Amino acid sequence: MDTFLQQLINGLVLGSVYALVALGYTMVYGILELINFAHGEVTMIGAMVALSVISALVGAHVDLPGIAIVLVGVLAAIPACMLLGFTIERVAYRPLRHAPRLAPLITAIGVSILLQNLAMIIWGRQYLSFPPILPRTTYHLGGATLSALQIFIFVLSLVLMAGLIILVQKTKLGRAMRATAQSPQVAGLMGVNINSVISLTFIIGSALAAVAGVMVSAYYGIAHYYMGFLLGLKAFTAAVLGGIGNLGGAMLGGLLLGVIESMGAGYIGDLTGGFMGSNYQDVFAFFVLILVLVFRPSGLLGERVGERA
Amino acid sequence: MNFRLLTPLLILAVGLTTAACGKKDSAENQHEVIVKIGSVSPLTGPQSHLGKDNENGARMAVDEANTQNILLGGKKAKFVLVSEDDAADPKTATIVAQKLADQKINGVIGHLNSGTSIPASRIYHDAGIPQISPSATAIKYTAQGYNTAFRVMTNDAQQGHVLGQFAVTKMGAKKIAIIDDRSAYGQGLADEVEKAAKAAGAEIVAREYTTDKSTDFTAILTSIKSKNPDLIFFGGMDPQAAPMVQQMRRLGLGAQFLGGDGVQTTEFLHLAGADGEGVTASNPGVPLASMAGGKEFQQKFNAKYGKIQNYAPYAYDAVQVMIAAMRRAGSADPAKYLPELAKTDFNGVTGHIQFDAKGDLTNGSVTLYRVEHGKWVPLETVKNDASPAPR
Numbered sequence: 001m002d003t004f005l006q007q008l009i010n011g012l013v014l015g016s017v018y019a020l021v022a023l024g025y026t027m028v029y030g031i032l033e034l035i036n037f038a039h040g041e042v043t044m045i046g047a048m049v050a051l052s053v054i055s056a057l058v059g060a061h062v063d064l065p066g067i068a069i070v071l072v073g074v075l076a077a078i079p080a081c082m083l084l085g086f087t088i089e090r091v092a093y094r095p096l097r098h099a100p101r102l103a104p105l106i107t108a109i110g111v112s113i114l115l116q117n118l119a120m121i122i123w124g125r126q127y128l129s130f131p132p133i134l135p136r137t138t139y140h141l142g143g144a145t146l147s148a149l150q151i152f153i154f155v156l157s158l159v160l161m162a163g164l165i166i167l168v169q170k171t172k173l174g175r176a177m178r179a180t181a182q183s184p185q186v187a188g189l190m191g192v193n194i195n196s197v198i199s200l201t202f203i204i205g206s207a208l209a210a211v212a213g214v215m216v217s218a219y220y221g222i223a224h225y226y227m228g229f230l231l232g233l234k235a236f237t238a239a240v241l242g243g244i245g246n247l248g249g250a251m252l253g254g255l256l257l258g259v260i261e262s263m264g265a266g267y268i269g270d271l272t273g274g275f276m277g278s279n280y281q282d283v284f285a286f287f288v289l290i291l292v293l294v295f296r297p298s299g300l301l302g303e304r305v306g307e308r309a
Numbered sequence: 310m311n312f313r314l315l316t317p318l319l320i321l322a323v324g325l326t327t328a329a330c331g332k333k334d335s336a337e338n339q340h341e342v343i344v345k346i347g348s349v350s351p352l353t354g355p356q357s358h359l360g361k362d363n364e365n366g367a368r369m370a371v372d373e374a375n376t377q378n379i380l381l382g383g384k385k386a387k388f389v390l391v392s393e394d395d396a397a398d399p400k401t402a403t404i405v406a407q408k409l410a411d412q413k414i415n416g417v418i419g420h421l422n423s424g425t426s427i428p429a430s431r432i433y434h435d436a437g438i439p440q441i442s443p444s445a446t447a448i449k450y451t452a453q454g455y456n457t458a459f460r461v462m463t464n465d466a467q468q469g470h471v472l473g474q475f476a477v478t479k480m481g482a483k484k485i486a487i488i489d490d491r492s493a494y495g496q497g498l499a500d501e502v503e504k505a506a507k508a509a510g511a512e513i514v515a516r517e518y519t520t521d522k523s524t525d526f527t528a529i530l531t532s533i534k535s536k537n538p539d540l541i542f543f544g545g546m547d548p549q550a551a552p553m554v555q556q557m558r559r560l561g562l563g564a565q566f567l568g569g570d571g572v573q574t575t576e577f578l579h580l581a582g583a584d585g586e587g588v589t590a591s592n593p594g595v596p597l598a599s600m601a602g603g604k605e606f607q608q609k610f611n612a613k614y615g616k617i618q619n620y621a622p623y624a625y626d627a628v629q630v631m632i633a634a635m636r637r638a639g640s641a642d643p644a645k646y647l648p649e650l651a652k653t654d655f656n657g658v659t660g661h662i663q664f665d666a667k668g669d670l671t672n673g674s675v676t677l678y679r680v681e682h683g684k685w686v687p688l689e690t691v692k693n694d695a696s697p698a699p700r
Contacts, residue, residue, distance in 0.1 A: 265528030
């Protein structure tokens with residue numbers, strides 16, 4: 001039972017990171033019907049920038065507690081990613097807003113490859129390690145071990161998600177975002193500045209991605225130029241699982257995917273009698289996605305994409 | 310200007326220049342022979358630090374050879390290192406191998422991983438190009454019957470056997486969990502360790518798998534934790550061993566951690582940090598510092614390229630062995646110096662190098678190291694007479 005609990009805890013922590021990144025995908029898809037493949041790379045850039053700042057501070061022997069240094073790293077990564085998200089939208093996606101659907105999709109893949117190689121040139125090809133400055137206190141909960149970092153990641157993700165929901169449901173900007181998602185032309189006619197709203201969507205999504213990136217690199221202790229690819233793919237899967245365009249769906253999908261992966265990897269050996277080992281961990285997640293899409297194509301909580309007249 | 314003539318004119322100009330350059334090369338042939346030695350290793354990806362290390366070791370040997378005014382068949386030999394990247398991926402490795410074979414390369418130092426050396430060895434054999442791997446340890450590499458495949462490192466039959474025995478007899482492990490990365494190297498080594506550990510009387514409580522690109526092992530470690538092992542053996546490379554050890558400690562898994570030569574690198578110490586304390590790993594050969602010429606090599610290498618990761622001395626020796634064979638044959642032609650390569654009897658910085666009929670070292674040894682105070686400290690060296698005959 002305590003193994004189950006441990007796998008559940010691991011899965012929830014992993015899932016909360018997927019959820020944060022999935023939010024970026026789902027917001028952009030809801031408004032533009034575009035899968036922003038470059039989003040995983042924005043997460044990676046956030047992690048790398050934060051890591052560079054943190055390593056610089058540690059190297060200069062700045063006398064601050066570990067958490068403060070990481071916070072400085074995050075605060076440096078957020079504006080960097082915001083700017084990156086904004087630039088990508090302006091340069092790569094806006095000119096293609098009225099082009100056939102395939103063009104921005106391919107452009108997104110192109111931007112993803114560009115960012116990966118840019119990161120490889122700037123930060124090199126090897127794994128960068130996260131300095132061991134965070135406290136390593138662990139707690140025990142019914143036989144499972146829980147680290148302070150895991151709790152922090154989970155709680156922070158929930159706080160950010162709650163913040164985003166409040167933003168979208170209760171503020172004027174949020175109303176403008178929902179209106180644009182429902183129907184851009186009509187929203188434009190009603191006085192909403194579509195270009196601003198779209199830019200802000202990318203900016204907010206990228207800020208969340210920056211935080212997610214730092215979390216991932218702190219959790220695994222390493223960051224490298226290729227880490228955004230699989231993370232982005234899984235986060236996109238999570239968004240589709242929960243219902244693309246649906247914020248609640250992205251969060252649910254993320255958490256669910258994390259738990260499924262964790263459980264799958266832990267129990268797949270026993271389930272298949274040793275036929276499939278835990279190296280099929282990723283297969284499990286995508287297999288679940290196929291099942292969900294076959295039986296419920298609009299995702300668990302339903303799609304929410306606007307009507308295009 | 311008539312632009313329609315511009316393109317054909319440009320093509321003509323480029324063509325003439327290339328032809329002129331070609332003529333220049335053949336003019337030099339009369340006094341000098343250019344010997345191209347290939348070096349293939351992962352220069353991109355998680356193992357790029359190891360790949361670069363191999364390349365540097367080979368480059369140092371090539372640069373030294375060029376200062377020695379070596380004559381081959383009466384002509385001055387100029388050695389050129391052709392470095393290629395195989396990203397530790399078997400598919401890329403075959404493409405690169407074919408590319409080198411088409412270039413009529415004189416010899417190859419590579420590849421780094423077993424998973425890439427094995428498919429590439431077929432291509433080099435078909436082209437008759439001698440291949441010396443500085444670091445591939447899987448048994449299959451020399452078991453294919455290719456007379457062009459050699460290695461300057463002990464193979465996994467011995468390494469796995471030593472590791473399995475050491476885990477049970479010296480580390481006192483009775484319940485062992487084994488994880489491998491499903492690569493030719495990781496899987497092969499893990500299988501050998503499992504065999505040796507079982508023969509020594511231990512119980513294998515879990516056998517888990519991952520890939521050579523993963524960084525998240527919490528699920529399989531959690532599953533292993535429930536089986537209460539004394540020791541966890543990982544068959545794989547350092548960029549994964551480091552997060553694995555960190556995640557182990559975070560989950561409260563107190564078991565000892567044992568790895569092979571893929572773990573015993575400088576980068577592992579850097580990536581694992583404090584969690585690396587107490588980790589044990591093996592490496593074929595004897596500690597560099599205790600070899601004649603080892604300290605000198607270390608100083609020269611550190612001055613030029615920085616810290617040695619792991620296999621640079623082996624790449625260095627591999628190049629020297631190849632060049633020595635070329636000198637004995639008086640030619641860089643693969644058909645001529647291949648028989649001499651098989652008869653190698655050479656004292657390199659990694660030890661005495663002699664090949665058996667399959668291309669393996671005749672008198673290999675394995676050394677075990679442990680991380681103490683952030684450094685690898687040698688524990689003991691096991692020589693060849695302690696291992697079973699390789700199949």
